[in-house]
Amino acid sequence: MVNKLQVGVLALQGDFAEHIEMLSNFNVDVHKIKNKSQLEKLDGLIIPGGESTTIKKLIDRYDFENAIKEKINQGMSLWGTCAGLICIANKLTEKDPMPMGIIDVEVSRNWFGRQVDSFETNIEFKGIEENIKAVFIRAPIVTKVKNNVEILSKLTDGTIVAVKQDKILGTSFHPEISGSSKVHEFFINLTSS
Numbered sequence: 629m630v631n632k633l634q635v636g637v638l639a640l641q642g643d644f645a646e647h648i649e650m651l652s653n654f655n656v657d658v659h660k661i662k663n664k665s666q667l668e669k670l671d672g673l674i675i676p677g678g679e680s681t682t683i684k685k686l687i688d689r690y691d692f693e694n695a696i697k698e699k700i701n702q703g704m705s706l707w708g709t710c711a712g713l714i715c716i717a718n719k720l721t722e723k724d725p726m727p728m729g730i731i732d733v734e735v736s737r738n739w740f741g742r743q744v745d746s747f748e749t750n751i752e753f754k755g756i757e758e759n760i761k762a763v764f765i766r767a768p769i770v771t772k773v774k775n776n777v778e779i780l781s782k783l784t785d786g787t788i789v790a791v792k793q794d795k796i797l798g799t800s801f802h803p804e805i806s807g808s809s810k811v812h813e814f815f816i817n818l819t820s821s
């Protein structure tokens with residue numbers, strides 16, 4: 629029998645419960661991650677949306693950063709959604725928080741500003757056949773990518789909203805509340821690759 633994939637959701641702040649719910653549709657073991665010793669068993673980790681300054685503060689308080697990086701070096705996949713993408717970026721256009729520098733992109737927070745804090749739109753996503761509904765909530769966007777980063781999705785105006793580097797995935801929207809589990813399926817396939 630093939631061992632089941634072990635997928636964790638960082639449960640420090642934000643909408644981790646919705647990711648856990650989505651993952652329960654798949655044949656994987658799901659873990660709510662609250663301390664770094666739980667990372668040991670994981671094949672993949674999701675950092676959810678929420679408030680990036682708070683999530684990063686808690687990542688620092690519970691000493692997660694080096695442990696996450698060590699696991700990535702051992703082949704663990706990682707997916708940052710929204711605030712999670714902010715936390716894993718190489719660089720931000722803002723001063724706070726200090727990102728972890730895991731994916732070679734520059735990210736800009738709260739891109740869509742006050743006029744359209746939140747919106748939904750259908751987008752193309754490389755590797756997923758049908759268009760998917762993307763929910764943006766005070767979302768960041770990717771403003772620069774290095775050559776080693778693949779762009780998976782753009783809005784019609786060219787704004788980059790999904791990126792991948794090796795087994796690291798970043799999305800500026802929230803697939804966990806879109807009603808479709810296609811991006812979770814994409815991440816699980818990435819995790820098992």
Ligand code: GLN
Nearest residue numbers: 677678679680710711766
């Ligand atoms: N605007 C939030 C931040 O900068 C992110 C929003 C979200 O995760 N939905 O942290």
